[in-house]
Amino acid sequence: MDLLTARLRAFADERDWQQFHTPKNLAMALAGEVGELLAEFQWLTPEQAAEVMSDPEAGPRVKAEIGDVMVYLTRLADVLDIDLVEAAMTKLDEVAVRYPVDRAKGSAAKARP
Amino acid sequence: MDLLTARLRAFADERDWQQFHTPKNLAMALAGEVGELLAEFQWLTPEQAAEVMSDPEAGPRVKAEIGDVMVYLTRLADVLDIDLVEAAMTKLDEVAVRYPVDRAKGSAAKARP
Amino acid sequence: MDLLTARLRAFADERDWQQFHTPKNLAMALAGEVGELLAEFQWLTPEQAAEVMSDPEAGPRVKAEIGDVMVYLTRLADVLDIDLVEAAMTKLDEVAVRYPVDRAKGSAAKARP
Amino acid sequence: MDLLTARLRAFADERDWQQFHTPKNLAMALAGEVGELLAEFQWLTPEQAAEVMSDPEAGPRVKAEIGDVMVYLTRLADVLDIDLVEAAMTKLDEVAVRYPVDRAKGSAAKARP
Numbered sequence: 251m252d253l254l255t256a257r258l259r260a261f262a263d264e265r266d267w268q269q270f271h272t273p274k275n276l277a278m279a280l281a282g283e284v285g286e287l288l289a290e291f292q293w294l295t296p297e298q299a300a301e302v303m304s305d306p307e308a309g310p311r312v313k314a315e316i317g318d319v320m321v322y323l324t325r326l327a328d329v330l331d332i333d334l335v336e337a338a339m340t341k342l343d344e345v346a347v348r349y350p351v352d353r354a355k356g357s358a359a360k361a362r363p
Numbered sequence: 364m365d366l367l368t369a370r371l372r373a374f375a376d377e378r379d380w381q382q383f384h385t386p387k388n389l390a391m392a393l394a395g396e397v398g399e400l401l402a403e404f405q406w407l408t409p410e411q412a413a414e415v416m417s418d419p420e421a422g423p424r425v426k427a428e429i430g431d432v433m434v435y436l437t438r439l440a441d442v443l444d445i446d447l448v449e450a451a452m453t454k455l456d457e458v459a460v461r462y463p464v465d466r467a468k469g470s471a472a473k474a475r476p
Numbered sequence: 477m478d479l480l481t482a483r484l485r486a487f488a489d490e491r492d493w494q495q496f497h498t499p500k501n502l503a504m505a506l507a508g509e510v511g512e513l514l515a516e517f518q519w520l521t522p523e524q525a526a527e528v529m530s531d532p533e534a535g536p537r538v539k540a541e542i543g544d545v546m547v548y549l550t551r552l553a554d555v556l557d558i559d560l561v562e563a564a565m566t567k568l569d570e571v572a573v574r575y576p577v578d579r580a581k582g583s584a585a586k587a588r589p
Numbered sequence: 590m591d592l593l594t595a596r597l598r599a600f601a602d603e604r605d606w607q608q609f610h611t612p613k614n615l616a617m618a619l620a621g622e623v624g625e626l627l628a629e630f631q632w633l634t635p636e637q638a639a640e641v642m643s644d645p646e647a648g649p650r651v652k653a654e655i656g657d658v659m660v661y662l663t664r665l666a667d668v669l670d671i672d673l674v675e676a677a678m679t680k681l682d683e684v685a686v687r688y689p690v691d692r693a694k695g696s697a698a699k700a701r702p
Contacts, residue, residue, distance in 0.1 A: 251364050254448050257455060265462065266469040270632050274404045274412040278500075278631040280432075281401055281507050284394045285624010291387045292617040293584045293609050296522065299387040303443050316440055317450035319393075323436060324451065327429055330416050335367050337430035338437065342370060349378065356379040383519050387617075391518040394620050398511010405504040406496050409635065477590050480674050483681060491688065492695040500630045500638040506658075507627055510620045517613045525613040529669050542666055543676035545619075547684075549662060550677065553655055556642050561593050563656035564663065568596060571660075575604065582605040 251324075251335065258325045273330055280322040287315040364437075364448065371438045386443055393435040400428040477550075477561065484551045499556055506548040513541040590663075590674065597664045615665040622661055626654040 262268050290312050291299050303309045327334045375381050403425050404412050416422045440447045488494050516538050517525050529535045553560045601607050629651050630638050642648045666673045 251448055254451055254455075257452070261455065261459070264464045265467045267467075269469075272409050272413055273415060274407065274409055274500075274504075275631050277397075277401055277404050278504060278507075278627045281394075281397045281504075282624045282628035282631060284390075284397045285621045285627070288390055288394055288617045288624070289621035291390050292614050292621060294387065296385050296387055300385060302386060303445070312443065313445050313450050314454060316436075316443070316445050316447065317452075317454035319436060320440075320447050320451035321454055323429075323432060327433075330425065330429070332416075332426050332429050334429065334433050335364055337426050338367055338433035339370070339430075341427060341430035341434055342367075342374065346374070351377045354378045354380075356382075387613075388518050391514045391613075391617060391620075394617075395511045395515035395518060398508045398514070401504045401511070402508035405501050405508060477674055480677055480681075483678070487681065487685070490690045491693045493693075495695075498635050498639055499641060500633065500635055503623075503627055503630050507620075507623045510616075510623045514616055514620055517616050520613065522611050522613055526611055528612060529671075538669065539671050539676050540680060542662075542669070542671050542673065543678075543680035545662060546666075546673050546677035547680055549655075549658060553659075556651065556655070558642075558652050558655050560655065560659050561590055563652050564593055564659035565596070565656075567653060567656035567660055568593075568600065572600070577603045580604045580606075582608075584609055 254320075254324050255328050258321065259328060262325070271325060271329055273326060276322055276326040276329060280319065280326055283315065283318040283322055287312070287319060290315060367433075367437050368441050371434065372441060375438070384438060384442055386439060389435055389439040389442060393432065393439055396428065396431040396435055400425070400432060403428060480546075480550050481554050484547065485554060488551070497551060497555055499552060502548055502552040502555060506545065506552055509541065509544040509548055513538070513545060516541060593659075593663050594667050597660065598667060601664070610664060610668055612665060612669055615661055615668060619658065619661040619665055622654065622657040626651070626658060629654060 262271055290302070290308060294302065302312055324334060327337070375384055403415070403421060407415065415425055437447065440450070488497050516528070516534060520528065528538055550560060553563070601610055629641070629647060633641065641651055663673060666676070
């Protein structure tokens with residue numbers, strides 16, 4: 251994680267790309283990559299989607315799209331000075347309180363996260 | 364990272380939510396959270412967006428949305444058996460070849476990732 | 477359609493909102509609304525999703541989200557001076573050539589649009 | 590509008606694509622196309638984005654992406670039996686009440702829609 255953040259920072263610095271890496275632009279880029287990820291799943295049945303990683307063509311594409319999403323999310327978090335894992339853990343703490351096991355069990359309406 | 368993945372897995376197991384956590388559903392949930400993140404930035408000028416974390420109201424909201432995005436991205440990667448950081452590193456290796464420093468320097472058209 | 481475009485324009489003019497309605501901001505707002513629409517469908521099975529309009533709670537929410545998406549898409553097209561229906565028809569002409577009936581029939585890989 | 594809806598319906602019927610055109614899949618496809626639209630704007634300054642239609646390369650691409658978004662939005666609305674323009678008008682009625690001219694004038698926080 252830290253290495254990835256550092257590498258992305260060096261990558262942008264070397265190429266003089268900090269000027270483009272504003273939070274607004276990076277959020278758009280993140281959304282664009284998530285759009286490409288969705289496109290991999292959009293016409294699959296739930297069953298096909300569950301097996302997508304065994305597909306010799308779609309599997310590597312999905313991995314590459316996930317990689318793209320992680321690249322932009324990590325870069326955005328760095329630019330905003332947010333610790334990604336800590337932010338996720340904090341959210342999870344809140345969700346655990348909001349959806350206690352005994353009440354949320356098996357309920358789709360509450361399947362978050 | 365590993366702890367986050369494990370915690371999310373236990374979270375879903377305890378609540379019997381694996382049934383909802385299909386790749387297709389998780390990709391949609393990820394996109395939904397990215398949409399909420401975009402909403403935080405949409406009316407801000409680039410200057411306002413750059414200062415968003417100093418805003419006592421918007422700052423914590425942005426951090427929470429980033430946390431939500433990371434939660435679903437981590438869960439999706441786990442369900443697909445993809446190592447998030449490794450997938451991002453692999454993408455970065457490719458991009459480094461495609462956009463060498465000397466040619467990409469300062470060029471918006473190439474400001475990826 | 478024309479009435480909607482005109483009404484949205486008047487709406488922004490009266491409120492002095494043209495300054496916020498840049499193409500970049502409107503594209504982000506559009507994506508944010510699509511994210512909310514996705515959230516309505518994310519935990520539903522395909523069967524539940526097909527019946528969503530009969531649900532007294534989810535049905536009106538889905539209609540409202542679709543309305544939001546249409547509002548921003550119409551406004552964005554107006555700001556860019558693009559005729560929405562004409563742009564869609566043009567795309568459809570191209571797709572008809574790319575996916576002729578005899579070759580595309582029943583094929584998921586080609587289920588576009 | 591009606592012609593577009595009818596043409597899209599015939600398009601799907603002829604190709605036996607109704608099976609893929611579930612609300613869930615179409616919502617994902619819509620989000621995927623919006624992601625491509627965002628990608629056109631992500632590295633542009635607000636000024637560049639405002640001039641994008643004059644760009645001989647980016648302009649037609651933006652129009653094509655807008656067309657794609659409209660195609661899927663129209664198809665999704667048809668499958669859900671929602672009148673797109675009417676849904677947008679209804680939303681606008683609500684927003685007009687929520688953001689009266691005298692209070693919303695020039696305020697970014699309220700620049701919706």
